[in-house]
Amino acid sequence: MTATTDTTRDRIDDALVRLTPAQVTIAVLTIAALGFVLLFAQEPMVHDSLHTFRHAAGITCH
Numbered sequence: 001m002t003a004t005t006d007t008t009r010d011r012i013d014d015a016l017v018r019l020t021p022a023q024v025t026i027a028v029l030t031i032a033a034l035g036f037v038l039l040f041a042q043e044p045m046v047h048d049s050l051h052t053f054r055h056a057a058g059i060t061c062h
């Protein structure tokens, strides 16, 4: 019982350590993308920028 609890806790701690840098990266990318969109919101390339950002953020769309 105790061993199982320790293992689960170790896994949670390890997941948190791995998740934090990823969340920071996503937050930075989101802020940068928002600024980029605001700068080029009136340009046709905004669509391509959003598409590129989606792939950069690891979201597959096709």
Ligand SMILES: [Zn+2]
Pocket (backbone or CB within 6 Å): 051, 055, 060, 061, 062
């Ligand atoms: Zn795509």
